[in-house]
Amino acid sequence: MRRMSLPPGPQSPSVWTTLQWLRRPYPFLEECREKYGETFTFGLYGLPPLVVFSNPEHVREVFHDDGESLLGGKFNRSLAPLLGDSSVLMTDGRDHKRKRKLLAPPFRGERMHGYGESMLEITSKILDGLPRGTAFPLHEVMQQITLEVIIRTVFGIAEGPRFDDMVQRTKRILELGSWPPLLLPIMQHELGGRSPYGRFREAVRRGDEVVFDEIRRRRRDGVRGTDVLSLLLDAKDEDGQVPSEGELRDELVTLLVAGHETTATGLTWAFRWLLTQPGTFADLRAAVDELGPNPSPEQIAKCEFLDATVREALRLVPVIPLVGRVLEKPMRLGGWDLPKGVAVVCSIYLAHRRPEAYPQPAEFDPARFVGKKFSASEFYPFGGGVRTCVGMAFAFYEMKMVMARILSRLELRLAQSSFKMVRRSITITPEQGLLVRASDRRFARAS
Template sequence: MQPQSLPPGPRFKPVQTWRFLRDPTRFGLEARARHGDPFTAPLPVGQVVMTGKPEGLREIFSADPSVFEPLGGLPLGPVVGPRSMLLLGGARHKRERKLLMPPFHGERMRAYGQTLRELALRAAAGLRPGEGLRAQDLTQDISLEAIIQIVFGVQEPARVRRFREEIVPALETYTPLLMMAIPLRRSFGGVGPWARFQHHLGRVNALLHEEMTNRRGHEAGHTDILSLLLSARDEDGQGMTDEELSDELRTLLLAGHETTAIGMAWALHYVHRQPETLARLREELAALGPSPEPEALARLPYLGAVCDEALRIHPVVPVVGRRTLVPFTLLGRELPVGTAVMASICLAHASPEIYPEPERFRPERFLERKYSPFEYLPFGGGARRCIGAAFAQYEMRVVLGSLLAAHRFSSPPHAADERPQRRNVTIGPRGGAPLVYEGPVPA
């Protein structure tokens, strides 16, 4: 592949890598303004052709799946493992996806609503009026508990606590540097950041294998996702091996924990900085009474628009990468085999042609018009769209609705504007979205 065959773009790989990791939206906007769309960016995975145009996104996500292979091995591989659906292609990806999808849709998904509501209310029960908190800490506590109970099926309090104690350091020790810099992935005599990450990840794996061993053969009557996956069979009557299940469970942990929690934190941040937005949301929630049911919350139009707008401004996974297996035409440009291509979700969401005043948090835009799946795509698109998208949207609505129907929060006086900051594969609010707890909603 000759570099001159690719669209123009910024140069100097170390500089552009740092800028991309720090703020992919700003990086994309500046590159597009200077070089057009599509443009080519020098990133750790190589020269990447990037587009945020709906027409380009349509071409990528509507292409036959055999045109591409995933481009996520470098950043995601150490956490999710080689058998993760995120890193598979072809027939293996199709098989894993079919096995994993059923628990995240329809009645099975909605059966988890009451658990989500209870977890949200329990997490807020220990707050004291006047106390400061970080919204992201609150939402991550709820989201992690949801993964442990709903996905892993762990209910016994001491065991839940043990899972929390192992999962949190495993995720926190996977830093942006480890994510992008392969030379750092070495254990120097058992010390250093890579050794710490491997230690904590090994303990998480041990817990997952314990659960699989204890649960296999006893799945009947259980509704958690692990039990459903243990009993799932493909067209040949084969289930997933322990190794495949372990990698997929870690994938669900990574994809379903911080991503959803960060989306909820951004939503809480914005609604408490805009009095008119908060007032309208409180009015909608009040109409359901003091203890709204999860299904009623999931149907609220303005609450849904608040969640959608939070994910528009700050899509927690800002880009989706592929590598071409055959020649591919993108927006009229012929790309050779082996070209890395990125669909820039954050760039599409920041387009003023699609979203007037794109930097402004304005949920009403989602009530005024429908957006195509190539204009609004916080969960990616095409054959590899996130299988947990419906569950994540449901969780956001139920948790945020339950919290705000029962409790009052406010924005701290003189709070600075939040800026995005990369955590690992996700990007969250730099300050954690500070709030002040005002107390329960008056009866």
């Protein structure tokens, strides 16, 4: 019998490590790696120990699992109060496979052509409404763009009172839900309507009202379009079952939440680097200008330097620091015999900062992605294996559309000099949401 033991890690009380993890996740991960080596363990208050991997061999072992022994749904439980128990993010095994089969088709690579024009259109409309000369947080603008894009993609609505209501209610949920302590099970108790969790739950209930209303309305009137809800309303699983109203709600809210805040944050980070590196910015703008005055979504999507810039931004500060799975049974992983119940996590951040794969890892250098592909265990901003992000192709595509349109329309100048990382629930954003000033680009091409 092999002895089970956990890799070394901080021995401080879990309240302290939880605080570190919530307040300064990336420095905390770096300090642990420095002190305990590339594989280490840390504890979070009220949760099983987390064993952190970043070596590509070990990450490959985790991503290789078929989803029966390493449970991502169990790891993601802290998101259940928002996404619901039957969200694809919350389920495991057969149920998880069934849900992915329903959700994945509209987000496959070949479907992207249909979304490009509306992504460009929404971006232009929002850029037109921006103040000129006064500072504003770029992150909020990116959230507005990505929220409108995802509502149009998922619900097929793009304007009018129902659309505005959905935007406002979703924003309110995110605003209240971005307070990091709400991720902890101990904070997830409704202690009256004025407590942080109570107010958050009330916002979720108000959000649900419009989502349920939309599901019922569409079921009633029978109108179908090319949106994701139309597909889900008519979908049947292998057993011929149609999704219940509750299941539909959970998947729709999952797509709304997972599909916009992440992309907005990735875009904001890309501009954080571009605006402090004028040389790289000029190279990228030249590459976009070369596409001509009115490039099609397909031309933009194929622009190699733009693609490399998006990848490099997601490498340097991945929007989500790690992905996790809970062990359903004792297993040997990364050379350690681990007991049932612990969580293994693949640190996206630490893997993306390995000098073996990325020389001078702290530098922003899109050229490292030009003509080079990294393996799925070296570069994985969208997680991996059977749980790889459903919206990966969509997010890559959208980031390129939005960036190209901004580059050809606007001049942006930074209005802040410190760029500390701040946690918003599970995502990490730049401090103050990246304050910038915008002006119209001189000699901007018509687009």
